Amino acid sequence: MPFFRSMCLSVWGVSLALAFAPVHAGEILAAPQMPPARSASASIDRIIVSYRTDATERTVSTAALQHVQAAIAAIGLDGAQTSHRAAPLAASYQRTLATGAHLIKLSRNLSPGEQDALVQRLMSDPAVAYAEPDLRLQPVRDVAVPTAIKATEPDDPDYAKYQWHLRGAPGGASVSDAWDLADGEGVVVAVLDTGITQHPDIDLSLADAGYDFITSAFLSGRDADGRVPGGWDLGDWTTTEPWLSACEVDGKGRNSTWHGTHVAGTVAELTGNGTGMAGVAPRAKVLPVRVLGHCGGSSSDIAEAIVWASGGHVEGVPDNMHPAQVINLSLGGQGSCASQSVTAQAIAEANKRGTTVVVAAGNSNSDVANFTPANCPGVIAVASNGITGQRARYYSNYGSLITLSAPGGGIFKDDAASGDIANPEGFVWSAINLGATVPEQPGYIGNAGTSMAAPHVSGAVALVHGALKDAGEAMPTPDAMRQILVQSARPFPVAVDRPIGAGIIDANAAVKLALAGGPAPDPVTELSRGVVLGNQSAPAGGSRLYSIKVPAGALDLNIRTMAGVGDVMLFVKAGAVPQDGVEADFVSAKAGNSEAVIVSEPSADTYYLRVKSDRPFAGLSVLATYRL
Known part of the structure; x- marks a missing residue:
């Protein structure tokens, strides 16, 4: 049984707390220690x-x-x-x-x-x-390096010094270039995490509109079971009972992570306000949804939070009056994500409502195929790179299911797998709370992890939505958004040691591509009636597009896919290209590669077939036939 964790390097890496003492050049920092991996939970009831x-x-x-x-x-x-x-x-x-x-x-x-x-x-x-x-999802524990800063100058004084990750090549997200075109205004980003804390550098106007979805009093730290209004972070410490003995395998416990505040700050920290640092989409609204507390949170609660945040109804909870255009999930753990699972079903519902779901790939330096929800159908799975543009080799997950990479911090100099700590350029910097257990004074912190990479992508999605909204253009579907991000990604400046997607997120290029009309249209392969087209393939998250011309009087149009390896879905539409199941006239989505759509009385038209999968497929055969 897998553990799910928030994807910052607090269990698997390093965080640098910013409070009041300045960081001195040449200061020697202790090397981070990788905590032992946790075994599967025995507390499933x-x-x-x-x-x-x-x-x-x-x-x-x-x-x-x-x-x-x-x-x-x-x-x-x-x-x-x-x-x-x-x-x-x-x-x-x-x-x-x-x-x-x-x-x-x-x-x-x-x-x-x-x-x-x-x-x-x-x-x-x-x-x-x-x-x-x-399953019980768990936030990871921080391994802190005690250094601190204090913001004293106007106009986001620490942006230039610390936030390499918002600038351009080689490893940044090219966010600052995009601010001339978009700032995310009018867009809602739901951050499903530990909640949010008071902070002068974050717009908290939707904090009370958020919700605490943790149903267990033991996990939430409240006096009774049940959900409550407001997305506020009450703390998730495990240094005291009952959580120390119940949740910690090493008996040490950890202070509160304030993980959701850091993620929210990366997405939309206020910019140009003379305070602290900057966010990717500074005028987007963050909707905080608390799903992780002491010892983590339940997959059932997280699934319902995904539905609610995207505008769906959850029994016993007032409907969300601020449906999110993008959901950020900086959490995960070992496990698979079948299309019928509760998490996959919730993500599918969110996608149908037009909500893009961005997920951290994980920090175990392993194939993301073994980590959920990053391997769920319909998500944008984000790996982590450092300042040089290399994969964060100390921790970032990788594999064919990764959509793209984003700056998450490499920890060590030159993004090596070990060595001397790079401070501050080894980390992603954002807002935080400085309380050990309950919320106290606001501050800033440097973290490293795919938890930090994912909100760069969520913020870029918000910039794209905001730019299109300002231009009076239609909003992209989650499938179209994926293609915008993939086609605009900046190539890795150096050869990566493991596959981590199409390239590094380029917020500026993504906005420009969206304003220019979106991703290039897919090439269409025309099928001949009754002729099998074999050896078809596509990478993870990719698709292939086909067409068949059906004359007047034709009967029993039969469209099939078969053979090969993978798990494909078949979308069919008459007269227009379907991007996904929302737009298609007919859908076949069984397990494996054997899909079929039969139309007994097809219209005289060109039928378009999209074959896609969140996993790579190869050796596939496609057939379309009809009777005259």
Whole structure:
């Protein structure tokens, strides 16, 4: 069972706190120590079950509970306790999630073996679309290097000194060049994280409009279970009980991370106000949504927060009056993300509403294919580079599922995997709170991690939306936004040691490309009736476009994909090119490469076929035929 963590280098790297003492040139900093990786949590006591649309359990909660209880009995976990067995397992109903899945509470924690047995039993039932544990997502712990600064000059005095990551080549995001064209005004960015704290350099006008989605009092630190209005960060420290013994494997605990404040500052820290530092989209509105608290947060809560932040309805929570155009998820951990999982379903719903979802790739120096939600369908997965434009080799995840890279800090000089710490250019600088546990004085901090890379991309998305809004143009779909970012990405200035996407985010080029009409149209391959076109391929997040001309009087248009490796989706539309399932007339999205769309009485028109996947596909065959 994976752990999910906020993707800054607080467990996996370094943070530099800024308070009041100046940083001196030549100051020697201690090398960061990589904390040991955490094992899978043993505290899973809730399970999420999604039923197929035609199953009674889909809409009847009592039937869903009875079904889970039957599965518990079938694997022998409901029997009387003996000397060599755990206590009998019982189930109770919690709630129906916004995705339609059911959250079931178990009477005790499951061992890994029990968890696997229960999930497999449920998945073997044809009525079940997907079953999964309600994973606990955890923010990472900071390994701090104690240095500090104080802002004393007007006009964002520390921007020039510290914020290399907002400037251009070789490793920056080219944000400052984009400010002549856009500032994100009128755009809402939802930051799903630890919440936000009071800070003079952040627009907090939507802080009360945000929401605390943590349902557990143990995780939230509040007096009772349940959600409450406001996106405020109450602290997520684990230095005291009950969290120290329950959440920390090394017994040391950690102070509050104020992670959400740092991420929010990177997205939209106020700029040109004579205070502190700058943000990527300084006039965008940050909607803080608290999903991570003491010991982390639950995937069920995060999934519903994604739905709510994008404008969907969540039972028991007032509808969001400020739907987000982009959601930032700087969290994650080991695991897969099947398209039927609750997180993937929530992301799909957000995408359908036009919300782009940006996710940190992870800080384990491993293939992102093994880390969720960065490997979920429909997301923009962001790796981290340092000031030289190289992959942050000390920590950044990599692989074919990465969309692109963004500055997250390399920690060491020349972005090496080890050596002398680079201060300040080894880190990404932003707002923070200086309280050890509860909120106290505002300040600034340098962090390194893919948590810091992701909000650069979220801010760039906000700049694109703002520029198009000012120009009176239509807003791009999440698919179109992905293509804008990929096609405008700046090539890596040096050869990267591992694949981390199309290049480095270039906010200025992305805005210009969007204003110029968007990404170049895809080439269209015309199919011949009844002729198989083989050996088709595309990279992760890519697609291929085909067409078939259907004459008048044709019947039984049959469009298929087959063979090869991957997991593709097929979108079909008559007379126009579909970008995704929202725009398509017909969709086929089964597991694997075997997809089919059959139109019994097609119109006389050109039918366009888009074959796409969030994972690479290769060796695919495409066929279109009809009867005359």
